[in-house]
Amino acid sequence: MEDSESQILDIVELLLTAHIYNGNDQLDEDDLPPPIRKNYWNSKERKVDRPIIVSEKAVDRVFGIPHGWNLIKTLPFVSFDEFGARINLTVLDLAAKWFANQDSLSRIKRNPALAFYYSRHDSIDVDYERARQVNWPKEMDREWIHSLIDEIAGEGEEAEDMLKLVTISAPEDVRESLNKLVLTQEQIDEVEKIVKAIQYRDYLKKIELFEIGKLLFVGPPGTGKTSVARALSKELGLPFLEVRLSMITSQYLGETTKNIGKVFALAKRLNPCILFIDEFDYVAKTRLADEHGAIKRAVNMLLKSIDDISLVDDGVLLIGATNHPKLLDSAAWRRFDKIVNFPLPDAVMRKEIFEKILARITGTFDTQKLADMTDQCTGSDLRLILREAVLQALFEERTDLSQHDLEEAVSNFSKRFELKMSEYENI
Ligand SMILES: Nc1ncnc2c1ncn2[C@@H]1O[C@H](COP(=O)(O)OP(=O)(O)OP(=O)(O)O)[C@@H](O)[C@H]1O
Ligand SMILES: [Mg+2]
Known part of the structure; x- marks a missing residue:
């Protein structure tokens, strides 16, 4: 035409x-x-x-x-x-x-x-x-999110404080997308189920099935937890509220309890949305230093808030993420209706990740070999390897890339990796 x-x-x-x-x-x-x-x-x-x-x-x-x-x-x-x-x-x-x-x-x-x-x-x-x-529903638009935030901010100091605790993105501004991530079959299935649950929310309400929509992503750093949560926001067209527990745990512990309440209140206001709580283990980690029971109160507030929020009733999909599952007690575990594992990618997944991240780059690559060379690496590590290879090539005034560039980057990365591990051992 x-x-x-x-x-x-x-x-x-x-x-x-x-x-x-x-x-x-x-x-x-x-x-x-x-x-x-x-x-x-x-x-x-x-x-x-x-x-x-x-x-x-x-x-x-x-x-x-x-x-x-x-x-x-x-x-x-x-x-x-x-x-x-x-x-x-x-x-x-x-x-x-x-x-x-x-x-x-x-x-x-x-x-x-x-x-x-x-x-x-x-x-x-x-x-x-x-x-x-x-x-696309209107909730995808940044205009929708911004006007809602403006409205809330206009309500006074308390409301403004509430907004400072979280980062809010409109789905159309989310860069991550599911088709750029390599997922395990379990992850694919869980994503699919959540998509269905949201589609059939009215039905779930009718049959009173409320135990749905609280996911805990568990896995080592750099395995895609944050990326999948963000990609879900885009996939589902839901605004993304991100909060780090370390951020809402203010020095004045009395405030922490209040802050937690504020974050959940905000999520309910913005519904439908995704509330992503990163560093879920943070509260547990600081518990040892707890002298006045303030952290205990904060934990209780967090657990109660989780109980009180629901995908079916409030339209809030809750996703927690943690690197340290061992730090979570059973009370915290119980709140989530699904634990989704984010393991280190195996060789098959690493090959696929390489294929995705190399898709826009000129050159021919033996991704199988690269996958075999990168045992124990996370998706994030593979991106860092690519970064090194690309920068090195640019340094030599090249915008194409060779297998050799990548293998060099892998071997440099392994040296750094070993250094990192040996540092840990010395602690
Ligand atoms: N399975 C994967 N497929 C493709 N890319 C991946 C995968 N896992 C991680 N990555 C890439 O690695 C980077 C870091 O991932 P992300 O921040 O989601 O990890 P994380 O699990 O949230 O880590 P942390 O626990 O440190 O917060 C992202 O750019 C992401 O695209
Ligand atoms: Mg993360």
Whole structure:
């Protein structure tokens, strides 16, 4: 398709979407494709106001098309309002028929507002529910997250303190994605089950199955715990709240208990979302230094908060992560309905990881050999090896990479690795 043809379709799609959204109160923000929704987002009210008005400026902001009217002015169903440079749809039926006769089916299937219209008015075979499923929900948008954060921050000091304790990301800003990670079969299955649980949340509520949605990721540093949690946020379209227990354990231990309460309250406000608690063992680790029982109170608060939150009721998926499972007592273990193991990758996984991280790099590589050379290495180690090899090549003014570069990097890395291990032994 020609560039200008697809730009014409962009503009007509916007005009139709606006018209249909404006005229059907039962449609909501999730019926709008993200680029359109983001442009018309009212961050104060956290919604898209009706009517959506299509101006040349809006067309430019949504699609980066500066002089939209020029492109579509010969179409028989549009008019231009010089004042405000507004583009109007004059005859909906005609516009809809014209649009359906273009190469537009894939657009209609992805645009719930259009699917809503065509499934009622035309013989086109589209499913409105299906279109809603494939369209990104508003919770994916950074605009949604930011306006929600602004609203909470506006409520006063207490609320602001609450926001300082966590890092919040919108799913669309999450860089990790599941297809870039190499997972064990157990991890794949667990991810799949959580996806289903969220999809069937209403059903789970009906049958009163609440023991779901609290996962504990256990494994050595650099095995992908944080990455999988983040990737889930993207996969599920849920905002990601990250908190480190060391961060909320303030010097004034009395505050810790309060802070824990604040974090969980925030997660409930932001729902649906993922609450990721890293360094889950931190509280247990500091327990030895506990003179006044303050840590014990904090632990109890943490456990109680975990009990009180639920994926089915509150829409909060809780993920804890720890490197030190031995430090957790049974009371903590019991709170999680699923323990997911993050083992050191075996040779098969290491080969796959190498394949993924080398995918965009020019050169031919024997990934099997590299995998065999990197016993005991984590995914994170393999990335560091790649980093070394790439930097070394750049140092020699090369943007391609050879097997030799990588093997060198592996052997340098092994030396460092041994150094690290011997340091541990001396402690
Ligand atoms: N199985 C894997 N597949 C692909 N990449 C991986 C894998 N495991 C780790 N990595 C990469 O290693 C890096 C570090 O991983 P991550 O931060 O998720 O580890 P972690 O388990 O959270 O570590 P820590 O316990 O130190 O917090 C990331 O860039 C990630 O992409
Ligand atoms: Mg981590």
